[in-house]
Amino acid sequence: xxxxxxxxxxxxxxxxxxxxxxRLKWLQQxxxxxxxxxxxxxxxxxxxxxxxxxxxxxxxxxxxxxxxxMLGANYNMGFxxxxxxxxxxxxxxxxxxxxxxxxxxxxxxxxxENRAISFKTKRKSEVKTREQEKTEKKIKVEAETESNxxxxxxxxxxEASSDTLKETSKGAxxxxxxxxxxxxxxxxxxxxxxxxxxxxxxxxxSKKMKYLQDLVPGCNQVTGKAGTLDExxxxxxxxxxxxxxxxxxxxVLNPELDLSVEDLSVKQFQAYSSNLPVIVASKxxxxxxxxxxxxxxxxxxxxxxxxxxxxxxxxxxxxYHSENFSDYSKFLLLVWExxxxxxxxASAIYKLGNSVT
Amino acid sequence: xxxxxxxxxEFLKKWQMGLQIYRPLIDNTxxxxxxxxxxxxxxxxxxxxxxxxxxxxxALIQKTATENNFLVRQMLSGIKxxxxxxxxxxxxxxxxxxxxxxxxxxxxxxxxxxxxxxxAKARKLIKRKTQGLRNVxxxxxxxxxxxxxxxxxxxxxxxxxxxxxxxxxxxxxxxAGIERTACYxxxxxxxxxx
Numbered sequence: 154x155x156x157x158x159x160x161x162x163x164x165x166x167x168x169x170x171x172x173x174x175x176r177l178k179w180l181q182q183x184x185x186x187x188x189x190x191x192x193x194x195x196x197x198x199x200x201x202x203x204x205x206x207x208x209x210x211x212x213x214x215x216x217x218x219x220x221x222x223m224l225g226a227n228y229n230m231g232f233x234x235x236x237x238x239x240x241x242x243x244x245x246x247x248x249x250x251x252x253x254x255x256x257x258x259x260x261x262x263x264x265x266e267n268r269a270i271s272f273k274t275k276r277k278s279e280v281k282t283r284e285q286e287k288t289e290k291k292i293k294v295e296a297e298t299e300s301n302x303x304x305x306x307x308x309x310x311x312e313a314s315s316d317t318l319k320e321t322s323k324g325a326x327x328x329x330x331x332x333x334x335x336x337x338x339x340x341x342x343x344x345x346x347x348x349x350x351x352x353x354x355x356x357x358x359s360k361k362m363k364y365l366q367d368l369v370p371g372c373n374q375v376t377g378k379a380g381t382l383d384e385x386x387x388x389x390x391x392x393x394x395x396x397x398x399x400x401x402x403x404x405v406l407n408p409e410l411d412l413s414v415e416d417l418s419v420k421q422f423q424a425y426s427s428n429l430p431v432i433v434a435s436k437x438x439x440x441x442x443x444x445x446x447x448x449x450x451x452x453x454x455x456x457x458x459x460x461x462x463x464x465x466x467x468x469x470x471x472x473y474h475s476e477n478f479s480d481y482s483k484f485l486l487l488v489w490e491x492x493x494x495x496x497x498x499a500s501a502i503y504k505l506g507n508s509v510t
Numbered sequence: 511x512x513x514x515x516x517x518x519x520e521f522l523k524k525w526q527m528g529l530q531i532y533r534p535l536i537d538n539t540x541x542x543x544x545x546x547x548x549x550x551x552x553x554x555x556x557x558x559x560x561x562x563x564x565x566x567x568x569a570l571i572q573k574t575a576t577e578n579n580f581l582v583r584q585m586l587s588g589i590k591x592x593x594x595x596x597x598x599x600x601x602x603x604x605x606x607x608x609x610x611x612x613x614x615x616x617x618x619x620x621x622x623x624x625x626x627x628x629x630a631k632a633r634k635l636i637k638r639k640t641q642g643l644r645n646v647x648x649x650x651x652x653x654x655x656x657x658x659x660x661x662x663x664x665x666x667x668x669x670x671x672x673x674x675x676x677x678x679x680x681x682x683x684x685x686a687g688i689e690r691t692a693c694y695x696x697x698x699x700x701x702x703x704x
Contacts, residue, residue: 354657361660368667379632382639385663389646392670397549399677404544406684492685499692502699 513672517559522676524555550574552677556669565658566666569649 342348365385366372372384528551535547554574557567622630643659644650647666653659 357657358660361657361664365660365664365667368664379635379639382636382643385667386639386642386646389643389663389667389670392667392674393646395674396552396670396677397545399674399681400548400552401541401545402681403548403677403684404541406681406688408544495688495692499688499695502695503691506695506698506702 513668513675517668517672518676520559521555521672524558525552525676528552528555552673556673559669560665564662564665565653566647566649566662569652573648 342352362378362381366381369381369385369388372381375381375384529548532547532551553570557570557574560567562568617630640656640659643663644653647653647659647663650659650662653662
């Protein structure tokens with residue numbers, strides 16, 4: 154159907170078609186700066202186009218194409234960076250014929266029009282170029298956000314058409330309108346408002362899950378929602394356990410509970426500059442990074458160092474639950490005890506040293 | 511979003527403040543008391559960083575306020591302390607057994623096909639996991655919205671990461687200091703003996 158149109162007016166058609174992707178480019182450039190303006194002079198063409206789709210009439214298509222050609226003639230004056238685009242478009246004349254139809258396809262969102270769209274999208278999928286994809290995606294995304302904002306009341310078909318009529322072109326006002334529709338319905342998918350809203354919600358959720366996947370280490374290998382949720386739960390639990398572990402450690406190491414600022418600035422600088430746990434020779438394994446942290450068990454030591462001057466007792470080593478009580482954790486415990494003993498020893502020696510001198 | 515150094519600094523300041531408030535209460539007490547104090551002040555500091563904008567921070571503050579009202583009030587002085595503490599979180603009561611039974615009856619009436627069953631099982635699995643996530647994140651029971659839940663987990667994970675980073679660096683610095691003094695003293699001891 155469309156190829157038949159090429160031969161009689163091939164040159165002029167290509168001209169008109171060239172303006173369309175250029176228009177799309179223009180839209181890309183101007184999308185941030187626009188002011189939504191009324192466009193009353195659009196309506197006759199749009200009505201024509203809508204009628205065309207309503208009837209699937211060939212004559213109407215021809216007339217609209219001629220219209221576009223006229224518009225294209227008017228607009229070529231105004232295009233600045235048009236030359237390369239035009240060159241690029243010229244090379245695509247074979248495919249360009251589909252473009253206006255595509256942009257028209259963007260405009261409609263009727264269930265019966267879905268079939269027309271699906272027809273066009275089939276064709277289009279063969280020849281789609283990147284710019285077009287970009288603009289369409291941008292339009293679609295913007296349209297989706299708009300549609301989310303505007304609520305569900307705009308989703309009915311009649312209202313959609315009236316919206317497109319009233320609504321603004323996102324582009325320089327010189328360019329003639331292709332009002333874009335909010336959501337492009339894909340082939341075989343329902344277009345009633347519930348499923349649209351659900352689809353928008355699902356896409357929001359999947360976007361957020363992607364952020365989570367970036368944040369949680371090791372989440373990229375697992376696919377599917379359930380696996381990533383599992384990893385997230387494990388990660389949060391391990392972080393919480395680490396906080397407890399570290400607070401316990403701090404309580405042991407720092408009996409005065411002072412994190413005094415002057416002291417800290419020096420230590421902080423040292424600690425931050427390395428950005429990794431400080432490797433101390435005798436106890437390398439206490440500083441475990443998150444992925445190495447044993448997820449299946451939670452070892453918590455309950456030491457009570459009663460008084461440094463008197464005999465110190467290391468009372469109990471208790472575990473909250475130890476399903477897989479591996480050698481690794483035993484080793485960790487041992488090292489922990491060693492460090493505590495070392496601390497006590499050092500303080501004792503210090504006092505001894507003081508008493509001697 | 512990774513924890514930034516600005517966040518770390520703020521957290522550290524608030525945590526120090528909290529610990530200073532706590533110190534007169536806990537001098538010369540046992541290790542477990544001290545650990546509790548540290549953890550508590552760290553949690554409250556972390557939650558107050560968000561200034562009540564996120565659900566989990568409010569829930570966390572409420573949880574700690576039930577135990578140690580005094581400290582929390584002091585720490586949050588100036589940042590809508592009263593509103594945060596007295597705010598009641600919405601209660602969602604659901605009797606799980608009744609809901610489960612009614613769901614079973616409903617499912618029995620429906621006619622199923624294989625693909626539907628598979629999809630239903632997948633959905634159930636995902637529901638279980640989200641329930642598990644709700645149990646882990648503080649205040650999760652009050653987030654019925656999935657989108658909200660994921661947003662909150664994101665925020666919570668970032669805050670936890672800052673907390674862990676700061677604590678770890680302090681612990682490392684303290685340990686490094688101790689280790690150095692221990693080595694030094696060892697050398698001293700040997701020189702004394704000689």
